[in-house]
Amino acid sequence: MKRFRTKGYVPGGWLTNGEVEGLEMANLPPFLRTLLVTDGTVTKSIEAYFWETVNVENLGQGVMPIDRDLESLELGQGDEVLQRRVRLVGEDSGAIYAHAESLLRLDRLPEELNHELQAGRIGIGELLRERGLETYRELLGFGVESMGDLAEVFGGNDADLLVSRVYRIALNHHPTILITEKFPLLLYQDTK
Numbered sequence: 722m723k724r725f726r727t728k729g730y731v732p733g734g735w736l737t738n739g740e741v742e743g744l745e746m747a748n749l750p751p752f753l754r755t756l757l758v759t760d761g762t763v764t765k766s767i768e769a770y771f772w773e774t775v776n777v778e779n780l781g782q783g784v785m786p787i788d789r790d791l792e793s794l795e796l797g798q799g800d801e802v803l804q805r806r807v808r809l810v811g812e813d814s815g816a817i818y819a820h821a822e823s824l825l826r827l828d829r830l831p832e833e834l835n836h837e838l839q840a841g842r843i844g845i846g847e848l849l850r851e852r853g854l855e856t857y858r859e860l861l862g863f864g865v866e867s868m869g870d871l872a873e874v875f876g877g878n879d880a881d882l883l884v885s886r887v888y889r890i891a892l893n894h895h896p897t898i899l900i901t902e903k904f905p906l907l908l909y910q911d912t913k
Contacts, residue, residue, distance in 0.1 A: 749884065753909040756819075756902075757886045760858040763902060764809055767818045774812040780820075780874065781806050784827070793861060793889050794826055794896050803827050803838060805845075808874055817875050820883075821902045829897040845890075845898060857891040868905070875905050882906040 746754055752770055756763055768775045782805035790797050803825040809818040823845060825838060838845065864885045872879045883903040890898040 749906075750909040753884060753904055753906070756904060757863060757884065758860065760860075760888075763819060763821075767809060771811060771814070771816070771818070773814060775809050775818060776812055778808050778810050779805070780808060787824070791824070791899070794824065794899050796826065801827070805838070816908060817905065818908065819902050819904050820871055820874050821900055823901075824899045826897050829892055829895050845900070857894075858888050859891070860886060860888045862887045865906075866903075871903065877905060877907070884909075 746757070749757070756766060759766060764775050764777065782803060784801055784803050786799045786801050787796060788798060791800075791802075794802070796802065803823075805823045805825065806821070807823075808820045810816070811818065825845075830838070864887075866883055866885065867879060868875055868877050868881045868883055869879055871883065872881065875881070875883075882905075884906050885901060885903040887899070887901045889896050890900070892898075
């Protein structure tokens with residue numbers, strides 16, 4: 722996804738990922754487009770836009786072996802990662818702004834950060850910012866899908882659409898964290 726390293730615009734407005742699925746960026750709500758291409762902290766951006774505190778609700782996490790090679794984190798089948806699932810919830814509105822699943826290489830994290838993440842304290846972006854760690858975020862893909870199994874997490878309908886992005890975070894020039902974030906399209910369409 723080299724196209725969003727320095728720019729936030731794509732001529733023609735269409736993106737395709739590795740599976741040749743298309744995403745028409747030009748027709749998405751402006752703030753959702755912004756969230757998809759940002760290399761900043763999503764929670765902070767959502768708080769500023771919707772003007773409310775957004776809480777990171779931990780839906781579960783644990784150390785587990787991966788079932789396939791994962792080139793984006795330089796891992797092979799059987800290597801262990803911390804898998805973490807969270808959702809971002811508005812403190813006053815109760816709106817569910819996003820769901821995120823992260824895979825983290827614990828062997829590449831500073832020990833203190835490793836402990837805090839495993840304790841499930843707060844969001845990854847907040848922890849990285851608090852620690853003042855230099856990171857690089859690289860967008861790897863985008864997509865649109867129906868909520869399906871995540872309908873319960875969002876309190877929506879199976880057929881409602883989610884817009885997603887996948888990116889990785891490098892620490893010390895090594896890919897360390899892989900994050901898939903999903904945003905409920907209907908919620909963001911109401912903000913045009």
